[in-house]
Amino acid sequence: MFQYNLKSTTDEQLIELIRDYDSREAFDELYNRHWKYLFTSSFNLLRDRDESMDICQVVFLWFWEHRKTINIKTNIRGYLYSSVKYKIANFIRSGKIRESFFDELKRVDIDTFQENEMEVKELQIMIFHLVNDLPKKCKEVFQLSRNENLTHKQIADKLGISEKTVDDHILRALKKLRTPLNRLASIFIML
Incomplete structure (x- = not known):
């Protein structure tokens, strides 16, 4: 595998390392860059810290499990944000959320x-x-x-x-x- 200073790589390079080389280190760097934004976005909608964290974890887990087939046409932050919104919509639709x-x-x-x-x-x-x-x-x-x-x-x-x-x-x-x-x-x- 190529040697990268992961802190200085672009998101696109991280995705390539994750997809092509199963790089756990690249995944961790991607997670560290974006989890706070996704959590905050989720929390602003749900107003529930635990559920917001769970949704973020589910999105990142799904991303890792589908790393070989993911095709991102936008920037990664937009892609992950859309995934969080989708999970929140499913969460609300399923009736698991009582707060509104x-x-x-x-x-x-x-x-x-x-x-x-x-x-x-x-x-x-x-x-x-x-x-x-x-x-x-x-x-x-x-x-x-x-x-x-x-x-x-x-x-x-x-x-x-x-x-x-x-x-x-x-x-x-x-x-x-x-x-x-x-x-x-x-x-x-x-x-």
Whole structure:
């Protein structure tokens, strides 16, 4: 194998060493360069340190296991970031995450947002109205999930519907709520 000062190699050279020579040292260098960015990105979305670390580890493990066949068309950071976002989406879709923007809103300490108190109240009112405008069954499923913290299976059993139907109602509700709230969500993301 070629001798490299791994600290001075490019990401592309590291990927070549990993792919062509199974270089564990190159993989460790790539990991050390990018794990903090990926972890921070994941944590900003999940707000859960352990889950964020797990997702990063899964992404790097997958990268190592598929090192021979990986074909990266962008830069490695963008590739790994896309992988983290994909894993987070799967994590959320699978129902393993109970925390959400709406759950976080319940825990907001208004006193810490004195300058933004009016915006917070407006956001709460907007969410209330958006939830009330959902179709009856969709609203019921969403409120059981968010207000009573029932799992999708518990909701399905309680309402006598399939878990798939519960998933569909939750996704429909989140989609309807997400669009109007996107511009106001930045208030909470920055905090």
